[in-house]
Amino acid sequence: MSLIVFAGAAQFVGAGMFGMGVGGWEIVLTTFVLNFRHFLMTSSLSRRLPDNTTKSQSALAAFGVTDETFAVASMSRDEKLAPSYLYGLNFTAYTAWAAGTVAGVMAGSILGDTLKQSLTFGLYALFIGLLVPEMKRAKPAVTAALCSMAVSGALYFQPFFKMGSGWMIVSATVVGSFIAAVLHGDENE
Amino acid sequence: MSKLNIIILMALVTYIPRMLPMVFLKNMRLAPWLNRFLRFIPYASLGALIFPGALFSVNPPAAAAGGIIVSAVMGLMGRSLIAVFASGVAAVYILLLII
Known part of the structure; x- marks a missing residue:
């Protein structure tokens, strides 16, 4: 599931619903609703692709658009975002996600509960760190x-x-x- | 429906809405207000992702609130992303130990 459904929240929710024995269509619908926000995000990003970007380049870049990669890419100071930049960003996030899953399973038993909890906050700290400087500007x-x-x-x-x-x-x-x-x-x- | 089929459908409903605007909205001419709307989406979506999600990312929410304040102040001071991340997580960790 990690390989083809590249979306953190949907994976957790989906895995949870599989566990509860929820019907297939309900899982699919929930995934759709949960990930529909990326429709808005790629609508915004698409305007900043260089004019000569081909349709297949756009389609490939779209696969890796998540909350996190979108936040980083859209806050970039460059007016235009080259597809190669997006591939690099998305690929980094993708491999980190996969490696993080493995590391998370191994570290899960070592780290204390308090530290694990505070690391959950880390994602939001990153979002804040991306947004606040823009609000100043x-x-x-x-x-x-x-x-x-x-x-x-x-x-x-x-x-x-x-x-x-x-x-x-x-x-x-x-x-x-x-x-x-x-x-x-x-x-x- | 088999699990594999469900996962494939999940992948499709995740990917297709992401891909369509990226491919077809790229060179379309839009009204100026619509362009502004699309340009401001990053700020609005980050706002919605942060609040109220951040507040309930850890329990009790007071610890999260402390982390939010520390990260926001570090961001205002123009510190690097790593510094904002580290100080926010450290603040939450300390508050969780105290509370």
């Missing part, structure tokens, strides 16, 4: 990030209905980015 980044946090926070804490984390991220991203696009209309970045 560009006003639309502040608007987009704060609005989407407000929306996802509101969706998470509201008591009226249950919502999967996949749809939460998708709707918060759309709203946050839309508000920033409306408010920061006449600024050239």
Whole structure:
């Protein structure tokens, strides 16, 4: 599963659902919802590919787009992102993911619970480390990030209905980015 | 449905939505506001990934909150990604030991 479904969260959820004996279509649908956010991410990334990128180069680069690789690539200061750069980034993440799975299994028994827990936070520390400097640099980044946090926070804490984390991220991203696009209309970045 | 079939379908529903925009949106001309919308998606999606997920990544959330503050301050100070990562994880580790 690690080799062809390159998406961390979906793998864990999928593995868990296999364990619980959940029906196949439900697992497939959950995977789809969980990973639909990458539709927005590649929509954004596609605009920054050089004009001469072929369709097959784009299709290959798309395989490795995850939250993490997208965060790193989209925060790159270069206006255009060469396909070779994306291959390199995605390949590094892919091998690290595979190696990390093996290392994780071996280290899992050595590391204490407290240390394991704090390392879970590491991914978010990386996201914060990528986002905060951008918010310092560009006003639309502040608007987009704060609005989407407000929306996802509101969706998470509201008591009226249950919502999967996949749809939460998708709707918060759309709203946050839309508000920033409306408010920061006449600024050239 | 066999497990292999399920995994293959999972791979398809993961890959196809990623691939379509990458291939077909590349050279399309879009209205300026739509271009801005797409350009701001990275910030908005990182925002949504961080909050509230980060808060509940460790238990109790107070320890996570401390880590969020430390990482954000390190980021504001313009420290490297490694420094932000290390200090955030260290802060959470210490807070978990104390709390």
